Structure formats: structure tokens, C-alpha cells
Amino acid sequence: MRLGVLGTGKIVQDFLPMVQDIPTIQLVGLLATPRSVARARTLQTEYHVKTVYTDYAELLANPVIDTVYVALPNSLHYEFTKQALAAGKNVICEKPFTLNGAQLAELKALALQSNLVLIEAITNQYLANYQAIRRDLAKLGQLKVLELNYSQYSSRYDRFKAGEVLPAFNPQLGGGALMDLNIYNIHFVVGLLGKPERVEYLANVERNVDTSGVLIMSYPDVQVVSIGAKDSTSPVRSTIQGTAGAIVVNGPTNTVTSFTETLRGTQPVEQRLNPDAHRMHAEFVAFEKIIETHDMATVKQQLSHSQAVMAVVDQALTSAGIQLG
Numbered sequence: 001m002r003l004g005v006l007g008t009g010k011i012v013q014d015f016l017p018m019v020q021d022i023p024t025i026q027l028v029g030l031l032a033t034p035r036s037v038a039r040a041r042t043l044q045t046e047y048h049v050k051t052v053y054t055d056y057a058e059l060l061a062n063p064v065i066d067t068v069y070v071a072l073p074n075s076l077h078y079e080f081t082k083q084a085l086a087a088g089k090n091v092i093c094e095k096p097f098t099l100n101g102a103q104l105a106e107l108k109a110l111a112l113q114s115n116l117v118l119i120e121a122i123t124n125q126y127l128a129n130y131q132a133i134r135r136d137l138a139k140l141g142q143l144k145v146l147e148l149n150y151s152q153y154s155s156r157y158d159r160f161k162a163g164e165v166l167p168a169f170n171p172q173l174g175g176g177a178l179m180d181l182n183i184y185n186i187h188f189v190v191g192l193l194g195k196p197e198r199v200e201y202l203a204n205v206e207r208n209v210d211t212s213g214v215l216i217m218s219y220p221d222v223q224v225v226s227i228g229a230k231d232s233t234s235p236v237r238s239t240i241q242g243t244a245g246a247i248v249v250n251g252p253t254n255t256v257t258s259f260t261e262t263l264r265g266t267q268p269v270e271q272r273l274n275p276d277a278h279r280m281h282a283e284f285v286a287f288e289k290i291i292e293t294h295d296m297a298t299v300k301q302q303l304s305h306s307q308a309v310m311a312v313v314d315q316a317l318t319s320a321g322i323q324l325g
Helices: 010-019 034-047 056-060 074-086 101-113 128-140 157-161 177-193 281-293 296-320
Strands: 002-006 026-031 051-053 067-070 090-094 118-121 143-151 198-206 209-218 223-229 237-242 245-250 258-263 269-271
Touching: 002 010, 002 056, 010 026, 010 034, 010 281, 026 034, 026 056, 034 051, 051 056, 056 074, 067 074, 074 090, 074 101, 090 281, 101 118, 101 296, 118 281, 118 296, 128 177, 128 237, 128 245, 128 258, 143 177, 177 198, 177 209, 177 223, 177 237, 177 296, 198 296, 209 296
Parallel strands: 002 026, 002 067, 026 051, 067 090, 090 118, 143 223
Antiparallel strands: 143 237, 198 209, 209 223, 237 245, 245 258, 258 269
């Protein structure tokens, strides 16, 4: 994979040291805004990026780059992905894929028409612990209840309360607790159970953005309660309950660092199966293989998953009366 990376923010600063351990991924380009060029130059030197760009068209015109990693603010995902696909590049786009399902449907059609890889960077789907949880669901008997909580008091919340408009709490930029934290919970649940029959989002809304909320997802025989909060904190864990036992995910659903399985009448067993310390390593190893082998069957499967997630997002935002973008 010959990669052009878009952005210089926290996610990119986290990504660049991790990707040094995947030698088959070459860092060909890094896109920066004019005000972040100095930071980009520092990252370029430290992580051996060939070229820093401030002109997106120039990056896309580089024939060496075969894949673009969109790691920009949420509101920019759709437009920058669309331009990359139009330029004939494969695209890895950070979560949330887009601000709504219609945008994602358009991008999917563009990618498949051009036979290009388009895939969402969502860590939990590729982690060994998550794969093991999926395999072990049958051990729990008939599933009944899932309870997920990813709550993390935002360092920006106090500034938001003081009146400052920040991307993390700006609905025009796709901010809010659902799109930042609860999105991981949605991916976790949909990856296990598929698309729910009913969705309702009970949100705490301040200045037109959800600072926290409780998402209800109903399936024929299973009920799901999913909490995401940026205005308060709580022990972070998730529980899957069935008639024959339970699985507790220890920590947030974006890392799934371990899980504890307790079958009725047995002692709890903790599992730590992720071979890599960094949460993003497994997904980018998978992406590199998908692109190298042009595995469009997996691309279509993952796009269907992402569309099911975005359908939940659409219903949740509508039910809470929240408009993004």
C-alpha cells in the first residue's frame, strides 16, 4: 500500500508511529493545512513521510499514491473521500464514515463503479478479542440483553460550556457523543447482531449537539442499551447477557483489550487475545491485505456493515431531533 494520509491531528499522530511496524505500508504523502505545515514537517521527519502537501489536488495527482487515508474532521469525510475516488484512489476513511446514510450510499456506488476499495477504519471489527466474542456468543444460550457504556469526560467540555465552539461539540462539523464515542458501541453491536428493528436515541442536548445519550436498539429477542457520554464519566465496560452466561468487555469498545466470560455454574475466564498493543494495528494489516489482493468481496461485506451502522445513526439522530452538517 502506497499511502497518502490526510490530516495532522491526534488520530494521525497516533497512527504514524503504529504504522512503522507494518513495512508493507509506504508513507508517500501527508496533507496539511497551511497553519499545520510546521507540525506536518515534524511528523514527516520523525516518521519518514516522503512528501508534505498543502494542495489536495496535488496529492491526488501523484501516481505513486494508490490509497488515501481520510483522517480529517467528521464533516470532511464525504467530500474528501469523493474526490479521492474520482481520482482513482482506494480509500480508507475514519469512523464515522459520513454524516448520514445517503452520503455513504453515494460513495459506495462511486467506489464499486470504479472497482476501487472503500472501507471504514473502525478498530473493533478487526481485533482478535472481538472475533472471539463473536464466536463465543453461542455459548451464552439465547441472548437477552446487551449493555454498553463508553463515557469519557471531554477535556473540551468545560470550554464548550463557557461558550467556545469546538469541533468535538459542533453539530455542523459532525460532533457529539453519538458520532464520537457511541459509534464504537453501534459497530460492536451491529457486527454481532446485524441491523436492529427499532432505534431510539434519548440524548442530553446542549446548543443543538448531544453531549451524552442513551441509545436503544431493539431486536426480536434482544434488547440493547448503549450509553455514550462526553459530559460525564463512568466505569467503561460492556455486558452481553444470555440464558447460559455472560461476557463482560473490560474497557471501551474501540480497544476491546480483554473480556471475561462466565458461563452458568463455572468460574469466570478472562481472555486477552489481541496480539498487538495498538488498537489500529490489526485493521491496517487487514486493509493492506485487502488492497494488495483487491479483495472486493470483503470490501462489499464491510460496506454493508457500515451502511447498517449508518442506518442506526440516521434513525438515532432523527429520533433525538439532531441535525448534523
